[in-house]
Amino acid sequence: MKIRLLLGALTLLVAACSPPQMAPTFISEGNPALLSEWGMMQSDGSRLTLSDGVMAFDLNTPLFTDYAHKQRTIWIPDGLQAEYREGEVLDFPVGTVITKTFYYPRGENSDEVVRTNQRADGWRSDGLVLTDLRLMETRILVHREDGWTALPYVWNAEQTDAHLSRAGHIQRLTLLSDRQNSQDFAYVVPNANQCAGCHAVNNTTRELLPIGPAARHLNRVYEYPEGPANQLQTLVDAGYLDTWPGGDQTPRAAALFDAMAPLNERARSYLDINCAHCHNPVGPADTSGLHLNFNAPLNANLGLCKLPIAAGGGTGGRHHTIVPGQPNLSILLYRMEIMDPASLMPELGRSTVHDEGVALISEWISSLEGTCA
């Protein structure tokens, strides 16, 4: 509990120049209309701060969402804690509230945002300075008695609060790469049912689950105000997690931009976080027979020389999911590069092409050996 108290003190110190603090609240039923009712974070329009006990975290390789940055948080009611799980998401108690706030650096004009790669901003005790940021949405995942519930909130123009938007929302934006290059795209806030499109990772039980906070994604160093520390260790120190085996004993997903990590690990990590919530042996996309989870064996079910089943135009005229050594003949890459909603993958959350992801998977396919003939 030490760190939580310490953080509380820090928050108090900066309270003078921050929005008024609210207490994090587990709302056990219903659909609160405002994000602020949850008390996880607060904004006065110039600064977004986290409440006492709300812990920011990041993932080794995150899901790509149109170059949006994401601030993720976990809060667990006092006296409760999550249980460690090695291969899957941590087992969080009822009452847990996880948030993910999507934002961009602003461009010069309204509805212009700047294309930058996601990175861990670190946990700034003085919060996110909003002057140059465009807040898009905050998604709440709350663990209630009857399971996890997903609620999407869209930020108001003043950036002081976000409103529940269960039917989803489409925001037209322009993504600026630099002065010469920009592209218009539709930023899509999913509706509450669509949240299950990713978070019901087992299409038989259809239980909604968090995806990111699994040991392999969390096992990394994060910049806390007190200095860098392993996220899992910090969760244990804070009393949020019962235990963890330590860095060497804990699986660790490779980071997309970690030049030191082996190509195969980075590629499999990328496919895992971007695809495996559906493409796993019990997921909604098990109908395709294509499994892209991090521990799927390297065979036809991972796409090697695999025939498409129900891809329709998603084949791009190509005949196999992965043709070793031939990214430009591989359906997998086509589906990452195409923009047509009928064919693009993932089905939700991508309205632009993730050039860095395409480059990684292309390089990986190029490195694979063998032929399909």
Add this chain to the structure above:
Amino acid sequence: MTFKTSVEFVRRFACLTISVGLVACGETSERDLAGADRVFQTQLIEQLIDAQPGDIIEIPEGIFAFDRSLSLIVDGVTLRGQGMDRTILSFQNQIVGAEGLIVTASDFTLENLAIEDTVGDGVKVNEGNNIVIRGVRVEWTAGPRTENGAYGLYPVQTTNVLLEDNIVIGASDAGIYVGQSENVVVRRNRAERNVAGIEIENTFNADVYDNVATENTGGILVFNMPNLPQRGYQTRVFDNQIFANNTGNFGHAGTPVASVPAGSGIVINSNDDVEIFNNEISDNRTANIIISSLHSANYAGYAAQDNFDPYPEGIHIHGNTFSGGGNDPDGLDLQALKLLLVGPLGRMPDVVWDGYFDADKLIDGTMPDALRICLDNSDAGLVNVDGPNDYASPEIVTDQHQCSLAPLPAVELAAAR
């Protein structure tokens, strides 16, 4: 010769044919949405989110425009319109979502409405029991185009499925596609101008009857694909009208149906225990019935699972009425084959078999009865096109296939509603 070469042939000339066709019948375009209701979308999405088991969601008469897909995740819900020509859900302006409606729930009924111009599939039901879709029209309103969505009605990994009285037009893959399912009844539907009219794939225990399949590339398909958790067998196709499925193949290269020659009435590929009887099958210009193996379906080099059985076995064809068809096969190679067999004015036998069989299953040189391809259909003929020997010695072998098999059991749906 393979179906692949015939497809390449189609590919080269079909666009021409199709575009000429479109021009000839006047400019075909999608439905005009000028007067469509664009506000209802949010209400319906919220109704679907708030749905409780037992709810009936009624959609009023009108044309409603959507810019994103609909999804339902609650069991026991009925979604009902006021008729397939009165309640129209148009997805022409869709910018997100791979389907018009995606359902991941059981005890679901969809009825009496139309879903039009989705960017991807019309209606997909992914895993569920007791699924009823009736009186629904799924249509791509500009007619057959490669850029149309893949499937019209698409239940996959479902059990106890009833698809009846639906109309599906223009799908770039299959109008009605039932995948990896069990206990399925597909009846009284009309499938036209799709690549495949009705396709039963990797499905166990299906009855397909009283349907009309016309002007598709292939009328009714019963397929098995490798690398999937469920293999398909036991399908009855009977009392259907399957005629003039001669539309040029406008499927996407690489998809299984892209290998189907234009003018195919019924195609069985790698599936077992299929009974085809009492159908009226006519004027399908390549062949009224094709029986084939994955080996000849342009999948050279596929990485099938080790235990995948690519041979069609236990096929029983009886009591069908054939007329016309087989007169003008799709593709130069099939044309040459026809010339060789029956001359310029003749027509191919009603049943065309690619000739692949599993030699390991022979007992004393003959195929056990239960695994045979049986033709017990008055004067209909069967040709073995000798695929295993690169089509060197095609031969009419009707006499070798005169046999019959025990009838398959009728499908009984657990919860007929």
